[in-house]
Amino acid sequence: MAELPQGAAAVPEDVQSNVLLTTIDWIYNTGRTFSLWPMTFGLACCAIEFIVAGTARYDLSRFGMEVIRPSPRQCDLLLVSGTVTKKMVVPIVRLYNQMAEPRYVVSMGACATGGGPFKEGYNVVSGIDKFLPVDVYVPGCPPTPEALLNGFIALQQKIKKQSVRTVPWYRKDYTGEIPIPVLGPDIFGTAPDDMKRVREVGLNRTMAARAAGKLTIAELHYQGADEYVVIRNSGLAQDMTGWRLTSGQGDQSYAFPAGFVLMPDAELRVHSGPGAAAPAANDQVWTRQPVWHNEGDAATILDADGNVVSSFSYKGS
Numbered sequence: 001m002a003e004l005p006q007g008a009a010a011v012p013e014d015v016q017s018n019v020l021l022t023t024i025d026w027i028y029n030t031g032r033t034f035s036l037w038p039m040t041f042g043l044a045c046c047a048i049e050f051i052v053a054g055t056a057r058y059d060l061s062r063f064g065m066e067v068i069r070p071s072p073r074q075c076d077l078l079l080v081s082g083t084v085t086k087k088m089v090v091p092i093v094r095l096y097n098q099m100a101e102p103r104y105v106v107s108m109g110a111c112a113t114g115g116g117p118f119k120e121g122y123n124v125v126s127g128i129d130k131f132l133p134v135d136v137y138v139p140g141c142p143p144t145p146e147a148l149l150n151g152f153i154a155l156q157q158k159i160k161k162q163s164v165r166t167v168p169w170y171r172k173d174y175t176g177e178i179p180i181p182v183l184g185p186d187i188f189g190t191a192p193d194d195m196k197r198v199r200e201v202g203l204n205r206t207m208a209a210r211a212a213g214k215l216t217i218a219e220l221h222y223q224g225a226d227e228y229v230v231i232r233n234s235g236l237a238q239d240m241t242g243w244r245l246t247s248g249q250g251d252q253s254y255a256f257p258a259g260f261v262l263m264p265d266a267e268l269r270v271h272s273g274p275g276a277a278a279p280a281a282n283d284q285v286w287t288r289q290p291v292w293h294n295e296g297d298a299a300t301i302l303d304a305d306g307n308v309v310s311s312f313s314y315k316g317s
């Protein structure tokens with residue numbers, strides 16, 4: 001007979017077949033593992049896969065998860081399925097706070113985990129784990145119902161390893177309350193002050209983009225009967241009314257047509273010389289005379305106020 005731990009009492013032989021000895025943790029964990037109740041909650045396309053996982057084909061009852069409840073007060077599993085926008089993250093955190101402990105969070109799909117295909121979107125949160133403690137991540141776009149079940153099993157395995165002595169929710173000082181996100185410059189409400197702040201942020205960004213982007217003379221082709229200057233726009237759409245292109249010592253100049261707008265990432269060519277032609281939509285014909293003669297002469301763009309926007313030196317043939 002195996003030696004008993006110190007202080008343990010032996011179970012009499014005649015009742016051994018009627019007694020089950022186990023740990024409190026096993027009972028505690030088994031109860032929670034097989035009665036996880038997810039919340040009826042979805043954000044985007046991933047939610048459809050969650051719905052499919054709830055059909056008879058996948059039989060969530062096997063995991064004790066078929067009771068999908070419509071109230072956070074009755075749930076202990078928050079499945080974040082879909083794109084989390086900055087507007088929606090506020091109610092998501094509120095719902096989480098309304099769930100009783102112990103509670104678990106599964107991040108389903110690329111969007112909930114890191115923003116997914118919309119990561120660079122102005123309105124998208126790049127991961128729900130920036131706000132909530134996530135227990136299991138399910139990869140995919142969208143994850144299949146099988147992948148979701150695998151995530152549930154991973155969560156069950158995690159729950160089975162917890163101990164009632166160390167879980168945080170029985171500590172005296174533990175609240176588990178997550179602060180509701182404060183609406184920042186990008187997360188805006190409809191209050192007048194919020195809208196004013198959003199407009200200010202938008203205006204500042206537009207001005208910064210306008211300052212960063214500009215028109216440049218990228219190339220100067222001076223050989224052959226058709227000479228041309230290539231001008232590129234790396235900034236916002238630019239109205240070139242009143243703008244000029246000068247050559248040589250600035251003694252010759254070409255005025256861009258009134259109302260001519262060069263769009264972002266577009267380019268324009270200004271042709272000169274006896275073979276000057278304008279084959280593309282943005283192309284302009286300056287003159288039938290050659291204008292690039294002397295090495296060191298510069299092609300220069302001047303804006304309507306006469307400020308130099310860009311300059312390019314002629315290197316000679």
Ligand code: SF4
Pocket residue numbers: 044045046047081082083108109110111112116117140141142143
């Ligand atoms: S991860 Fe893919 S399927 Fe899921 S919500 Fe995002 S875009 Fe839709």
